[in-house]
Amino acid sequence: MQPRLNIALVGNPNSGKSSLFNVLTGLNQKVGNFPGVTVDKKTGFCRIDEKLAATIIDLPGTYSLYPKSADEFVTYDILLNPDNRDKPDIVVIIADASNLKRNLLFCSQIIDLKIPVVIALSMMDLAKKQGVEIDVPGLERELGVPVVPINPRKNRGIAGLKKAVALTAAGQYQVPARDFIENxxxxxxxxxxxxxxxxxxxxxxxxxxxxxxxxxxxxxxxxxxxxxxxxxxxxxxxxxxxxxxxxxxxxxxxxxxxxxxxxKDPLQKSLITEKIDNILLHRFWGYVIMLAVLFLIFQSIFWLAQYPMDAIDGGFSALSGWLGHTLPDNKLTDLLVNGLLAGIGGIAVFIPQIMILFGLITILEDTGYMARISFLTDRLMRQVGLNGKSVMPLISGVACAVPAIMSARSIENRKERFITIMVTPLMSCSARLPIYTIMIALVIPDKTMLGLFSLKGLVMMGLYLLGFVMAVLIAAVMRLLVRIREKSYFIMELPVYRAPRWKNVGVTMIQKARIFVTDAGKVIIVISLILWFLAAHGPAREMEQVQQQYTELMQSHPGERQELSNALQAARLEHSYAGHLGKAFEPLIRPLGFDWKIGIALITSFAAREVFVGTMATLYSVGNDVDEDAATLREKMEAARRPDGSPVYDLPTGLSLIIFYAFAMQCMSTLAVVKRETKSWKVPALQFAYMFVLAYVGSLLTYFIFS
Structure with a gap:
């Protein structure tokens, strides 16, 4: 049997370590946890050469060998613990060539542990653009270990790295006899x-x-x-x-x-960055610019996504209508059109907005401005018991709370980490975006403020700011309630400004859309199919009585056949299993302005918030009590009426529903990851309870104020 090495990949955060891991292992990788901790463990298989195979372990990023967070302690224990089962035979250190001085500190520490080391120099292209030239053979002589330039994204230098690893494994590269310093x-x-x-x-x-x-x-x-x-x-x-x-x-x-x-001209590069920061980090204008950037993002969600969304929505409506007229009128057609197709349409229509949101966030990260947002908000964070490191999980929460909560591991202070985990789900994640979009389109007038700013875009931005403000207020309360006293510091290196990598932006947009379709889509479609069954079937006696009643009415009033047919569909839905479920829940939510259909959507969307749209699409397809011209979901919801003839989705109800979804914890995945990170069910239970109370009270007040 051929020998298999243990190779650990280590390096500073954002040094290119994950890119190298993906290139070396390809699809031969798996994710678990390191024993005893909730830190992700990524391992994979790699063929070094014909005679040598290796298990690659991607260790959490760290800046030095003095750990402060749970992630860094994992790396620390593996490198120092002689009994650790993941103890590496060789360590590959990924060093950012564009920031070599900082990276060499960590490199020198690992070299002094007397573990065989190979240094992989990443970001060489970026260093070259910055006018940095590195004498690689000279660096290799000074450090006493092999140094290999690599570019994992373009698959360059990988063969040279594997050769250096093989030579190190064969003993041709020896551990330096002399320490880097006199330890x-x-x-x-x-x-x-x-x-x-x-x-x-x-x-x-x-x-x-x-x-x-x-x-x-x-x-x-x-x-x-x-x-x-x-x-x-x-x-x-x-x-x-x-x-x-x-x-x-x-x-x-x-x-x-x-x-x-x-x-070459390091001072000039520094001066350019400083000049830009003098504006973007200004005590007053910095915050004005930050709000303007955020507003532009949320305006773009409407401006840029409107046409593809309308095209997708119209396309699915036309397809549903065509299939409904072409296929025979039976249960299978009903399942296909009003169950499966309605669910898929509820997913696909929001893909343009998801892609635009993540594309713009990626541009902010690539240019270096996202780090400036953390810096600008640090002062505010400290006043409520957090620090600038809490900003990144909160900002990440705009995309998804699950990775955002996991990223809170980098916060060394236990109290700040706990509070960050507790308030991060209040940030408006991408799962809320479909709900915000359809409700804003329904109840907010299509007007502009000052002839320039879209009222809908302003409301959308207000919702995201509301999530942030509420997170800050809850953090301030928890600061007084949580009795853990630890000092904390916020140290952040502000990266130089650079042009976004457009290929990276495009890849991220496609990946996020695929994740939304596959992960959220599977849940939405399954629940849509279950809902179709519950909405299309009911207690046999009740359904027979409804059918008989309206059949007699149609016979006695042939001129009103179309109106009675629509009323029959509504009555069948009301007496279905789904109708009974919604009616049972209705007394609790009636004070919020919600009817039993919305009640069903609230129940199903506790699995995942975005299920709301699929639920409404299914309910209004099965119980289509509006005219046939109202083909899209928005038009069906717009035409929905209460028994007294008033619209179901008026301004008070629409805003009340938006506020409920802004605050409620309707995501089982988030609750599961909170339990995983805190090792206790008490924390997610407390989180679920306080967010539900906040959502209910906020929704109740909103409905009362706008009624």
């Missing part, structure tokens, strides 16, 4: 005594055992006690030792940079 000199007596109790090839590893003995899982109680006694005996000051280490490392890195890296 033993940082605490000679302490390091010597620790190595007696815990044998290790590296003096630097012994230094880390001294600084993190209480947190290292591989030390037994006896070893921890021995280390504690050594530290007390030698009066070891870990803060001083760490500070001196970093100073010495950067001094050596500076020497290496001077010898191997040439930068």
């Amino acid at each position: 033993t000199a940082l605490a000679p007596a302490t390091i010597a005594d620790i190595r007696k109790f815990i044998p290790h090839e590296s003096s630097y590893a012994a230094l880390h055992i001294a600084t993190h003995a209480e947190d290292l899982s591989f030390l037994d109680p006896g070893q921890r006690l021995a280390v504690k006694q050594i530290l007390e005996e030698h009066r070891f000051n870990k803060t001083k030792a760490q500070g001196e280490e970093v100073i010495q490392r950067y001094a050596r890195i500076k020497h290496i940079m001077n010898a191997t890296v040439a930068e």
Whole structure:
């Protein structure tokens, strides 16, 4: 059997590590959890050469070997723990060539652990554009380990990287005998005594055992006690030792940079960025520009998406009408047209908006402006018990709360992390977008403010700001209630401004649309089919009585046959299983202005918010009590009437429904990931309860104010 290496990919966040992992492993990868923690573990298989195979482990990104978050502790334990089952035979360090100085700090620390290392230089194209030239052979000589330039996105340098790994595995590249800095000199007596109790090839590893003995899982109680006694005996000051280490490392890195890296006009590049930041980060104009950018995004959701959405909606309506007239009038046709096709149409019509939203967010990230938004909002976050690191999960929550909550792992402070998890679902995610869109189209007039700003776009932006404001207010309350006292700091490197990678934008738009169609679509279609059955069937006696009643009316009033036929469809839906379910729920929601059909949608959309649209499409297809010209879902909902003849979706009801969906926790996936991250069902239960109360009270007040 051929040997299989364990290769760990490590590096700073956003250094290209995930891109390299995907290139090396292709489809041969799986995602799980590291033992004992809720941190994602990505592993995959890779063929290095004809004689050598490898298991690739993608470790969480970290800036240095001094961990602060749960993600960084996973990387830390794997690199230091000799008993860890994922202990690497070789470490491939991905270093960003456009920011080499910062990346070399982490590289030098891992080299001093005496683990075989190969450095993969990524972002070489970006470094070249910035006027940075790197002497790769010279850098390799200075570090004492192989250095290979790569570009995973264009599949360049991968063969050279595999060759360097194979040569390292064969022993042709040796671990540097000399430390990058004199680690033993940082605490000679302490390091010597620790190595007696815990044998290790590296003096630097012994230094880390001294600084993190209480947190290292591989030390037994006896070893921890021995280390504690050594530290007390030698009066070891870990803060001083760490500070001196970093100073010495950067001094050596500076020497290496001077010898191997040439930068053209670094001052000019810095001045351009500073000039732009003087405007975009201004105490007043910075916030004005940020709001303008956000407003432009939400206006674009209507401006750019209107035509493709109308085309898709009209296309599905025409197809449904054609199939309804062409196919025989039976249950199978009803299932196809009013169940399956209505559900698919409810998904497809919102694809343009999903793609536009994610495309614009990707542009903000690529240009570097998203990091500026975090910086601008840090002051506000601190006033409510959070910090700038909480902004990224909140902004990510505009796309989806699930990855946003998982990204809160980078927050070191336990209290801030807990509060961030609790309030992130209040941000208006993409699943709410279909509901906002159809309700705004129904109840908000098609007007412009000052002859320029669309009222619908302003309302859409207001909803997203409302989610953010409510998240901030709830965070302020939780700050007083949660009794955990820890200091926190917000340190962020603002990237240089650069043009967006349009290919990356396009790929992201397609991926997000595919995820929406496959993930949300499966749920919507299944629920649409179940709803069709519940809406098309009911207790046999009741359905027979309704049918008999309207058959007699049609015979006695032949001139009103069409009106009575529509009334029959509405009556059959009201007496169906779905009707009974909605009627049972109606007393609870009637004060909010909702009828029993909306009640059914509220129940089904607790699986996922976007199911609301598919539910309404199915209900108004099965119970089509409007004229045949009202072909699209919007037209059907617009024409819906209460028993007294008033429209179902008037301004009070529409706004009440929007506010309910803005605040309610209607996403089982989010609840599951909160449980996974907090290791407790109490937290998601509390989250569900407070958000439901907030949604109900907010919806009730909205209906009362606008009635």
